[in-house]
Amino acid sequence: MRTLVGKILLVTTTIAILLFNDYPSDGEPFTGAIYGKVMDADNTEPIYDANVTLKSNGKILHTDKNGNYKFSEMEPGYYTIQISKPGYKTFIKRIKILGGETVSTELKLNRARS
Secondary structure, three states, X not given: OHHHHHHHHHHHHHHHHHHHOOOOOOOOOOOEEEXXXXXXOOOOOEOOOOEEEEOOOOEEXXXXXXXXXXXXXXXXXXXXEEEEOOOEOOEEEEEEEOOOOEEEEEEEEOEOOO
8 A cells, every 4th residue: 555655646746747847858948038128229228118019919018217128938939029119110020939048139219200
């Protein structure tokens, strides 16, 4: 009876580790991140409060006072981000993330001409 309980415990523990492990067998983290800075194309000043939208799921972040943003815990794959701010032309960029990769982007928005 003790051996059976031990085997069940071992199998249950192994399944839990496999299901909830954030790292594939090679030890690399599975999720990645996209971070970057949004700047004015004319004067390279950071753009505060620009909308940075992850098109696949509609998640929206706003740049901080230094123009920075970050999407964390991104599954590997292709993503399209859209950056918009009143007074500027909308900018769209496609990004590929590999497992565990952090992708940095420096994006310059052009002013909209009226």
